[in-house]
Amino acid sequence: MPTNLAAVSLVPLQLQTSKTDQAIVVKCNGRLTFDVSANFKNEVKALIPETRRIVLDLTNLAYMDSSGLGAIISVYVTAKKCNCDLRLINFNKRVRDLLGITHVLAMFEDFGQFNVRMP
16 A cells, blocks of 8 residues: 655654564654654664664655754764664655765665665
């Protein structure tokens, strides 16, 4: 069932976390913007000691601003320092464009194609 991103775009950021044998998956729903980026960063960074891989599923992320991008990059840097792999999956064209414009798309491109299953 397709998700209505117009309806999701009005929702504040909500994170749903689940664990698999291979990773902790964080489903991001709503908008990752300045007003929630610090909370996002703190919540995801707190997961790093628990796993070797964190997967951010951005299927329902309707919008991300530069603060949201900064939060993802901050989590990425912290994860790398702790030998934890951070991956983004299922990001939409708007998020892909933001990652491309800021030259960080290459860090996540292999996993960002829509409908890519978690490895």
